[in-house]
Amino acid sequence: MTAPSPSRVTVVGASAAGLSVAEALRRDGYTGRLTLIGDEPHLPYDRPPLSKQLLSGAWDADRLRLRSAEALDALGLDLRLGAAAVALDTGAGEVALADGSRVGYDALVVATGAAARRLPGTDGVAGVYVLRTVEDALGLREELRPGRRLVIVGAGFVGAEAAAVARELGAEVTMVTDAAVPLADALGPDLGAMLSQVHVEHGVRIIPGVLVDAVLTEDGRATGVRLADGRTVEADAVLVGIGARPNTGWLAASGVPVGDGVECDATLHAGAGVWAAGDVASWPHPRTGQRTRIEHRANATEQGLAVALNILAGPEHATPFDPVPYVWSDQYDLKIQIYGQLRGCDRVRIVEGSLAERRLTALHGRDGRVCAVVGVNMPRATRTYRPLVAEQAAWPSAADLDPALSAGPAPSARPAPSAGPALGAGPATSGRNA
Amino acid sequence: MKISVDVDKCCGAGQCVLAAPDVFDQRDDDGIVILLDATAPADQHDNVRKAAAVCPAAAIEVRQ
Numbered sequence: 001m002t003a004p005s006p007s008r009v010t011v012v013g014a015s016a017a018g019l020s021v022a023e024a025l026r027r028d029g030y031t032g033r034l035t036l037i038g039d040e041p042h043l044p045y046d047r048p049p050l051s052k053q054l055l056s057g058a059w060d061a062d063r064l065r066l067r068s069a070e071a072l073d074a075l076g077l078d079l080r081l082g083a084a085a086v087a088l089d090t091g092a093g094e095v096a097l098a099d100g101s102r103v104g105y106d107a108l109v110v111a112t113g114a115a116a117r118r119l120p121g122t123d124g125v126a127g128v129y130v131l132r133t134v135e136d137a138l139g140l141r142e143e144l145r146p147g148r149r150l151v152i153v154g155a156g157f158v159g160a161e162a163a164a165v166a167r168e169l170g171a172e173v174t175m176v177t178d179a180a181v182p183l184a185d186a187l188g189p190d191l192g193a194m195l196s197q198v199h200v201e202h203g204v205r206i207i208p209g210v211l212v213d214a215v216l217t218e219d220g221r222a223t224g225v226r227l228a229d230g231r232t233v234e235a236d237a238v239l240v241g242i243g244a245r246p247n248t249g250w251l252a253a254s255g256v257p258v259g260d261g262v263e264c265d266a267t268l269h270a271g272a273g274v275w276a277a278g279d280v281a282s283w284p285h286p287r288t289g290q291r292t293r294i295e296h297r298a299n300a301t302e303q304g305l306a307v308a309l310n311i312l313a314g315p316e317h318a319t320p321f322d323p324v325p326y327v328w329s330d331q332y333d334l335k336i337q338i339y340g341q342l343r344g345c346d347r348v349r350i351v352e353g354s355l356a357e358r359r360l361t362a363l364h365g366r367d368g369r370v371c372a373v374v375g376v377n378m379p380r381a382t383r384t385y386r387p388l389v390a391e392q393a394a395w396p397s398a399a400d401l402d403p404a405l406s407a408g409p410a411p412s413a414r415p416a417p418s419a420g421p422a423l424g425a426g427p428a429t430s431g432r433n434a
Numbered sequence: 435m436k437i438s439v440d441v442d443k444c445c446g447a448g449q450c451v452l453a454a455p456d457v458f459d460q461r462d463d464d465g466i467v468i469l470l471d472a473t474a475p476a477d478q479h480d481n482v483r484k485a486a487a488v489c490p491a492a493a494i495e496v497r498q
């Protein structure tokens with residue numbers, strides 16, 4: 001049986017992924033009903049600037065808008081903002097909203113993203129922040145001024161980027177992480193050590209290798225944090241950047257397969273006309289065969305495009321989603337870019353630049369093949385290595401590359417964190433991202 | 435077609451260059467987008483729309 005092409009598509013989650021689905025459907029000729037439901041009261045906005053230009057005050061919130069009001073109008077959407085989906089009835093083909101209304105669909109897209117993880121017992125405590133929404137960023141911004149002491153819990157993307165902005169605004173920053181170096185998962189030990197050094201040079205105090213147990217409070221306001229080893233760190237404000245959890249609670253009774261995110265097939269279909277895109281979606285990556293969930297901006301858009309095409313093609317003609325993942329991060333004057341995934345990588349080679357210059361392109365490999373390329377302050381050069389990642393090219397022998405650039409640890413003022421002729425490998429088993 | 439880019443928003447992803455190499459390039463030093471052709475010939479319009487769609491910084495605007 002071939003499913004008739006849908007005449008009513010409903011998308012839940014009105015941010016990068018959801019908007020991408022809606023735009024791509026219209027661009028590809030879909031003229032049916034299109035409902036976009038989002039629980040935030042704002043027009044769709046972008047999150048990467050939250051920990052960068054919005055936090056620093058360089059931009060105001062209006063600049064975060066993903067599309068102008070006119071561009072949104074032109075999509076002919078039934079746009080429901082400030083409307084949370086609370087349940088899904090796949091039998092009836094309906095989404096239930098918090099206000100009691102129901103919205104039908106032939107095809108449903110789950111694009112509800114992820115929410116920041118919090119430390120237990122911190123709800124309602126003044127001075128404790130996460131960084132996921134425009135309100136979060138504007139609240140935290142108030143705390144960042146000279147002399148204010150900020151403790152950042154976690155040295156992932158949120159922690160590292162916020163630390164850079166907080167220092168630029170003059171706050172005193174202490175970063176506590178259970179890992180050995182910032183962004184250990186995403187960058188591996190050597191690049192992580194370089195990044196660590198950059199943060200230290202900018203005056204960030206890093207306390208590595210220990211978990212934060214709890215936020216200390218006095219009269220309902222944060223006064224610091226307690227570490228797992230019993231030490232305490234005093235603070236005027238605490239930013240918790242310990243990862244994100246996919247927003248799947250509203251699917252609990254729906255029968256849609258949910259594990260770490262919505263568990264889709266390779267085409268991003270979760271069955272019964274339900275699709276998923278963005279931070280919330282997990283799918284078996286065709287190249288690695290591993291169930292993968294990616295929490296990065298470019299992925300949200302690309303999965304949105306893929307889902308739109310697959311909805312129009314119908315489940316039987318849908319094609320697998322087979323991306324070269326891409327992520328970037330800006331910290332101080334460093335621009336970091338990653339194509340591919342470092343997960344499980346077992347070798348690294350700097351092919352241009354060096355750690356000492358803080359300007360480099362590094363190939364990462366797994367099982368004798370190129371799996372990722374990481375660039376620091378070399379965006380254009382780094383992109384030229386992307387095809388090696390896309391083709392999963394055989395790991396190049398040193399002779400294939402300029403020998404001056406590919407051999408040995410780069411000259412460096414400090415001892416390289418891993419001795420030996422090659423750079424240390426990246427994370428053996430990193431988290432779901434990277 | 436009228437294309438504009440917001441270089442302040444551009445994060446140097448180069449996704450636009452991959453989608454429409456005849457219309458976009460990147461600066462060598464910081465990777466910021468260079469608009470090679472602000473009108474783009476008709477045979478490039480699909481690529482340009484694709485580029486605007488995939489740009490992760492929403493930095494490319496296309497008007498008919």
Ligand SMILES: Cc1cc2nc3c(=O)[nH]c(=O)nc-3n(C[C@H](O)[C@H](O)[C@H](O)COP(=O)(O)OP(=O)(O)OC[C@H]3O[C@@H](n4cnc5c(N)ncnc54)[C@H](O)[C@@H]3O)c2cc1C
Binds near residue numbers: 084250
């Ligand atoms: C501070 C910050 C900085 C970042 N910087 C970068 C960066 O530099 N580079 C990079 O590659 N990535 C970055 N990211 C990651 C990137 O922003 C995300 O991958 C992207 O936002 C994912 O888009 P999404 O649409 O899947 O999910 P989200 O952006 O999480 O959007 C989901 C939307 O759905 C809504 N929603 C949730 N549940 C419901 C419900 N039940 N009913 C209705 N609506 C609901 C949410 O409120 C939200 O509006 C950053 C993220 C953050 C938080």
Ligand SMILES: NC(=O)c1ccc[n+]([C@@H]2O[C@H](COP(=O)([O-])OP(=O)(O)OC[C@H]3O[C@@H](n4cnc5c(N)ncnc54)[C@H](O)[C@@H]3O)[C@@H](O)[C@H]2O)c1
Binds near residue numbers: 157210
């Ligand atoms: N440039 C970017 O791509 C970018 C920037 C900001 C945010 N984001 C996204 O936003 C989301 C949240 O970012 P994030 O940085 O919170 O998550 P993350 O997963 O990048 O990092 C979380 C970090 O917290 C550490 N941690 C966990 N529990 C801890 C504890 N109790 N004490 C101390 N450290 C602890 C982990 O080891 C990890 O290093 C992610 O999806 C991320 O990809 C991306």
Ligand code: SF4
Binds near residue numbers: 465466
């Ligand atoms: S895709 Fe967007 S962010 Fe990337 S280089 Fe092009 S304009 Fe800049």
